[in-house]
Amino acid sequence: MKPPATVGEALALAQGRIPRSEARLLLREASGLSAAAIAAFPERALEQAAAARFGDWLLRREVGEPVAYILGEREFFGRRFRVQADVLIPRPDTELIVEQSLRFSREWSMPRVLDLGTGSGAIAVSIALECPAAAVVAVDASEVALRVAQENARELGARLDFRLGCWFEPVAGERFEVIASNPPYIAAADAHLEQGDLRFEPRSALASGDDGLDDIRHIVATAPQYLAERACLLIEHGFEQGPAVRALLIAQGFQEVETCRDLAGHERVSLGRWN
Known part of the structure; x- marks a missing residue:
């Protein structure tokens, strides 16, 4: 050519x-x-x-390679984050969980915030920059993703604690006022995984069991051990999964359970308080 x-x-x-x-x-x-x-x-x-x-x-x-991978970056919450093929691309819809996490974080003078499955660090870094009083911990099971997240934190001037491990394992014995997560939530057999940008993104960051809820079930069931009094758990999910995630939160004993809608009007983030 x-x-x-x-x-x-x-x-x-x-x-x-x-x-x-x-x-x-x-x-x-x-x-x-x-x-x-x-x-x-x-x-x-x-x-x-x-x-x-x-x-x-x-x-x-x-x-079909995503534009974000071609350019090596994606804008999120008004900032540019580095991304690469081993890391999930931040979506505009995910800005909602940052906004809601900040809403609850500001109820405490020095909140402890945990981001589970941080990926590029978009959620954790954004919270750390928007709420400097917060002590933010970001966890991911991927060494590659954690390196990308650390690089984004350095370039954007965010101070937070990065830990390698699966879900809650790296924070054993600790408690947080806010726990946020954008976990895998697509069904393993979903045809969309073979379409568009999703073909190029890490499958481990997208798919979670037959109904897409395996990781969410684990997070909801385990989170109470790591939540402080009146703390909040926030989970991003698929636009049709709101009822199922609310039911999981209620069954586990969470209170004030609600689901927030994204800019398109879809149910996107479900949350609840722990007493």
């Missing part, structure tokens, strides 16, 4: 192959040009390196 010589040629090359908005984003990142310059000056020449980079990214996106 011949590298495009101008901005207009680059956009024409991408036409019909990937969405126009993605083509503009990739071209902007590949060239360093602003969105306004790309829109206003299609005749502007592209440097050879930028043209080659855009051509490579176009091919990768055309076969």
Whole structure:
């Protein structure tokens, strides 16, 4: 494929192959040009390196590789987080669990906050930056994910404690005012796992048993041992899983159980208090 010589040629090359908005984003990142310059000056020449980079990214996106993996980053809660193929890509819907975690964290002067399955660190780092008084602990079973999360914390200036291990194992004997988690919640046989961006993301961060609730069951059943008085457990889940997650929380003895909706109006985060 011949590298495009101008901005207009680059956009024409991408036409019909990937969405126009993605083509503009990739071209902007590949060239360093602003969105306004790309829109206003299609005749502007592209440097050879930028043209080659855009051509490579176009091919990768055309076969389905997520834009976040191509660029190595994704915006979340107003900040840029590094991501790579071994780490789940942060979604806008997950910002809801940050917002709700902050709502409860601010009830204490120095809250202890636990993020289970931190991945890129998007939830834990955002909470630590938005609530500096919080003592945030982030746990993940993946060494790779934990390194990515630590790098994001360093680059964004967040101070928190990272621990390697499966769910609650690294925090034995500790208690927290807020426990938040975006665990795997897709059924193992769900056809969506073979579609779109999900094909490229780590299966261990997506699928959880026959109904997608295995990890959520474990978290709900185990969390009371790690929750302080009046503490809150918050769990992100699929948009059809709200009733099931609320039932698990109520059966375990949580009170003030509720489900919060995302910007699309879908039930996305269920929570309850522990007495």
